Amino acid sequence: MRYKIQKPxxxxxxxxxxxxxxxxxxxxxxxxxxxxxxxxxDIFGELRRPAVMFSHELHAQALEDEGCGACHHTxxxxxxxxxxxxxxxxxxxxxxxxxxxxQTPPLQRAYHGSCTVCHRQQIKQNKPDSGPTTCGxxxxxx
Amino acid sequence: MDIYEFARGPLAWxxxxxxxxxxxxxxxxxxxxxxxxxxxxPSQKNRDALRSILYGIIPFSSTxxxxxxxxxxxxxxxxxxxxxxxxxxxxxxxxxxESWGIQWSxxxxxxxDIMTIWVxxxxxxxxxxxxxxxxxxxxxxxxxxxxxxIILVTFLTGFLASQQWGAYRPVLIMHIVTxxxxxxxxxxxxLGHMLFFxxxxxxxxxEFGKHLNARDW
Numbered sequence: 001m002r003y004k005i006q007k008p009x010x011x012x013x014x015x016x017x018x019x020x021x022x023x024x025x026x027x028x029x030x031x032x033x034x035x036x037x038x039x040x041x042d043i044f045g046e047l048r049r050p051a052v053m054f055s056h057e058l059h060a061q062a063l064e065d066e067g068c069g070a071c072h073h074t075x076x077x078x079x080x081x082x083x084x085x086x087x088x089x090x091x092x093x094x095x096x097x098x099x100x101x102x103q104t105p106p107l108q109r110a111y112h113g114s115c116t117v118c119h120r121q122q123i124k125q126n127k128p129d130s131g132p133t134t135c136g137x138x139x140x141x142x
Numbered sequence: 143m144d145i146y147e148f149a150r151g152p153l154a155w156x157x158x159x160x161x162x163x164x165x166x167x168x169x170x171x172x173x174x175x176x177x178x179x180x181x182x183x184p185s186q187k188n189r190d191a192l193r194s195i196l197y198g199i200i201p202f203s204s205t206x207x208x209x210x211x212x213x214x215x216x217x218x219x220x221x222x223x224x225x226x227x228x229x230x231x232x233x234x235x236x237x238x239x240e241s242w243g244i245q246w247s248x249x250x251x252x253x254x255d256i257m258t259i260w261v262x263x264x265x266x267x268x269x270x271x272x273x274x275x276x277x278x279x280x281x282x283x284x285x286x287x288x289x290x291x292i293i294l295v296t297f298l299t300g301f302l303a304s305q306q307w308g309a310y311r312p313v314l315i316m317h318i319v320t321x322x323x324x325x326x327x328x329x330x331x332x333l334g335h336m337l338f339f340x341x342x343x344x345x346x347x348x349e350f351g352k353h354l355n356a357r358d359w
Contacts, residue, residue: 133146136306136310137310
């Protein structure tokens, strides 16, 4: 028995909707980029060292067990301590400026402190594939 | 332990401690043994001592400097660069900040590059001079060639590391290790003239001033 679609427009809407929803399978759901180029001329002025290629993807994978709080932090309003709030992950430069501000370290110190100190701890714990601790290890000349 | 971390950490501690304690003990020992040394009583006028020191430093002040103008220019500029670069290079100020939280201004990068290349050329000049000029060759021992060579390697590896030419990590580690070596042996070698020059020149000037009423330059 032949039957016809009662509401053709509904069929079309459902088809398109299914297609769009299905195509999100291969889309990233993250709000950040995979790779960043850190070259903050607006904060540092003229750069005295080459730009740093920072792979957020690499770090997210390496620190999967520790979670995003390994790097991302905000200041708790009551206690003043540094805590991790899920969903509130910012880029480093959004809080850390060129100069020290109310006990917030300046950006260079925040970067060096977060990056090299963590890499150094990894090396001390004998974890093999840590990141660079030398100047040129991160500031690679192009 | 990772070699870079070792050179940057414990080995640096060892080298600096030897340098500081060694320098202090050598100076103290010098002053102590000077007190027990039988000496003709030198001039009490500080002017004579100070004059002798200044005549050793100010370019073209002493007669020997005027007799050897090219050498004077090379050695004085060499010393200025060798003193300023380890203290005021940006890479070094960052390390001091990383370790001790203290910070000071740094040299502009192009100027630092030129100064480093100048030190390398000056070291080459010293080595060539020591092996070719008859008078100098006669009073030279192998150690007198070794020192300019080590300094040359230190500044060369530093320059290569800053430009990231060659294998970066090994060159950088080599630079750190050679400079720590220089620091550690400084109080116990002829490089110690950095510490002792003041005292010996002051004494020479005082003695010449008192008894001979003459200059010692």
